[in-house]
Amino acid sequence: MKHDLQLKVQAWLDGELPDREARQIAEWIARDAEASALAAELGCIKKAMFRNEAAAAPGESREFYWSKIERQIQREAGLRRGAGTPWYARWRRYLAPAAGVAALACVLVMAVRQNGPPTFDEISSTIDGMEAVTFHDQTSQMTVVWLQDNTPASAANIPVQDPVLSPDRPVPVSDM
């Protein structure tokens, strides 16, 4: 007989099967001699166990009894967590993220210092009628100081014949 059928017989004997399945098993036990013998044997064992098992009384209420067990389990679990963990291992839990943050901050500060625009300093003056605009291109690491002529002639978009700063540029081929 298969093991699962043996378990079915045992469950039937203990009244653990649903009604329909219990009826099927009962019919099968009535037909099959081997099943019938097994059921009889298990029934005898059950009766013997039921009669001879010593009744264990905890001597205290059920709730109190189980709460004691629960507290004991919790206490042992706490001891197990703490036991064998050195102090530096416990601190590492807090120090590791702090060290990571510090390292990240250092990297950021260094990156900003390296890639930041050059320091524009205390001295900067431009002749009257001109304005200096400073800007920095991070990609090319180039700083540009654009000198804008704000004289009335320039503002009116009239070509200035001889701007003060204009270098002696060569005459373009098209002008020659």
Next chain:
Amino acid sequence: MRSAASLLLSACLLAASAASAADMNLEARLVWGTNDEKGGPDCKPVDAELSANLHRMFKWKNYFEITNQVADIPENKTRDLKMSDRCTLRIKNLGGSRVEINCIGEGKEVHKRADTLLPHTWLVLGGNDKNNTAWFIGLRSDAAGKVISKN
């Protein structure tokens, strides 16, 4: 006697190296930005690096180099770099990569500033010129103290 001489020689070498370390090797280029295809007879296209940087930031199609000046400026000393007949840069080495730049146009102080010149990075002064063109003066230092070859 021999040891004293070698000591003196070492001191001189140390002093010389310290002095050269404080020197600033500086390059200044006058560049003309235009939409014309060709520059004048005495100018040539700007090298690829500076040209790319200028193209990234400005609208002009072509950039021609007119003047290229190189100067070795000791600390706390001033040098005049003549960029054109009408434009001169007066540069003082303030030490520690810092310079004072005085842009002089026709004898007038047009713009004066102090900057930190980071190695191999361009500081560009620029402005509009007539006929929708622009002028630029690019400045950079060579931190290693090597002489920047003149193009």
